[in-house]
Amino acid sequence: MIILDTLLVGGIKFVLSKIVDAVDAELNDDTHLREELLAAQMRLELGEITEQDFAAVERELLDAIREIRGRRERADEGPGEVRITGIEASTWDEDGADDDEAADRPRG
């Protein structure tokens, strides 16, 4: 519902700028990884996942966080950070249908 309202009022331009932010964040920001970690902790607390499931997710996320940190440190020393400068829109074709996750990810 929120997305619908926003689309109606804020317009397509607003959404596209959000997507740029999101991709930028995915590559250079560990905030969403921390959020994933918190989500996993909450699922463990709720008993939705087992200790083993949680340990696996935690390992994966901590590795990713370390990688971003490393990239950030390297960026401080010189160019290397991935920058998003624009976004190219295209229609989803049939190969997007076989994977929901892929369909959620914008391509550019």
Add this chain to the structure above:
Amino acid sequence: MGKTTCAGAAALARAEQGRRVLLISTDPAHSLGDLLDRPLGAAARPLPTRRGSLHAAELDADTALGRFIRARRRELARILSRGTYLDDDDIERLLRLALPGVDELIGLLELTRLAQARPYEEIVVDTAPTGHTLRLLGMPATLVRIAEVLDDMQAKHRFLSESLGGRYRPDAADALVEEVAADGRRLGELLRDPARCAFSWILLPETLALEETKDALAALRADGLEVGDVIVNRVTPRSRTRCAVCDVRVRAEEAVIDATRRAIPHHRLRRLPALAREPRGVRALRPLGRMLTDGVDVPARPASCRRARVERGLVPRRDVSPPVALDDLIPPTVRLVLLAGKGGVGKTTCAAALAVALGGRAPARRVLVLSTDPAHSLGDVLEMPVDDDVRQVRAGSRAFSAREVDAGRLLTARRAAYLDAVQEVFDALRGGSSFDPAFDRVVVEDLIDLAPPGIDELFGMLAVIEALGANGPFDTVVVDTAPTGHALRLLQMPDAALEWVHAFMTILLKYRKIIGLGDFGADLLGLSRDLRRLQALLHDRERTRAFAVTRAAELPRLETGRLVKELTRLGIPPAGVIVNALSMAGSKPLCQRCQAAADVEQRVVRTLAIDLRATRHRPPTIIGAPALTPPPRGVAALARWQRRWTTVAPR
């Protein structure tokens, strides 16, 4: 302090003047059935009267709330679905959750429902003790607020209907909003209309009770509610012969009654004598009812008397009653000490005395005495200012801390913090666009602004977590709870709160792609872990000691039996029952009345011991705390008094 007895006697007297009267108890720990000596329930039952008619009932808040929600489930779900982003599954889950603080929320509504069932002319209500009665009387305003929140939830739907369809037609959901608002308004007006509603205030002739009365009458007046009669109950009659007990007691009580007259000069003060036999059953209540209606007023000019300040009780016979060893009562491993019991039995005095004793133990441990009863008297017992900030108490070699939880203040502080957070979320949602989800903002702000019922239990529980949690600053916390019904609500709170926290976590996870988890998610996770730790602590017999505090009289004994059963059912079987204000067998001469009273006490304690043996495989220890006149106040007196507690082994 005899609320139930006075309510019963007054209702009977009014009925026998030829009226149709309903007598109803809204205290979650009912003792009306005990008083009338017959089983009562949520449906009104007739009682034998000489004239008029009298029906009596004990409110069952959980069932009443269930019935209220079931009858309105469709409309409530519709409003929630229109006003929030929750789907049907989320809404079903939320509507199924147990509501803490249900007694106050539903009490007045249920009263109205029962009152309309038959053409009663008068309803006499026996309420819960002070703190929660103040909450109950504040409930009409809360109902109006709830209606406003529901109405705001409807606003977006109304706006969209008008925008799309041109005209909005109110439906069943709007009718429900109007029903709740009208109930709130009507009850609020009824309580403030002196022609239709009269409050009587009942207190014992004790300093602590007077302090509580002064605070409560001021709070009621500030809310536009006027108390009529003030009844001083259980006043010791003057003895014709010399007596070690009542001579001192009469002087002390007269001093308190004198102070009461000066403190509340505009109220009609009446007194009821302490009866040799506790009245139980309709017949026994009749003379008391006549006393109440005929009225024995306290003379405007009380007889002159000196302020009695003699700490004197009967000397316990140590040969038959061994003193209580503190380490047996509360071993050093214990982290949580809970005291529960009927209103006016001396819970706060016992809690303070235990904190004083624990604060003097070597090696030193950090001890906190925490009052969770909204009508606090810890400061009065310790004879020092105590408030919501943790305060250090030092007296000689004794050191401990004290705190009276102020739920209202804590809620205001949280509100401010959460309102800021909500502004942030909505500003982030706008993301620079000119679109403001105004309807949603209003609903969330409304929800934060709405004081949840049961805030005293909620913040009481959080205060325990704060003191004992992962990095808690205290080794042992002594909790002085509100009287029985709400003490049990406090102990049920961790379970109820955990269900709510888990429901919120599930919903937040479901919508996290849209709104994110943020600090709220982290808060919920932390709270969930804290609550599970508290549950584990409560059920750990090595680390938690619960005590039921009572007096050696019939109604408290019956309530104590139920309290012990209920605590055991909750997985917190009490380690001891403290029988407070016990006349110990001594060598000093007693008047006939006091001797008879002491004999009655002995009989009650014997029956209590039999009750306890029947309820539990390992019955709780019975501890006798001697009667002092006036009761002990201040650290030194409390320490002396606690050392005189004995193990009572009735033969």
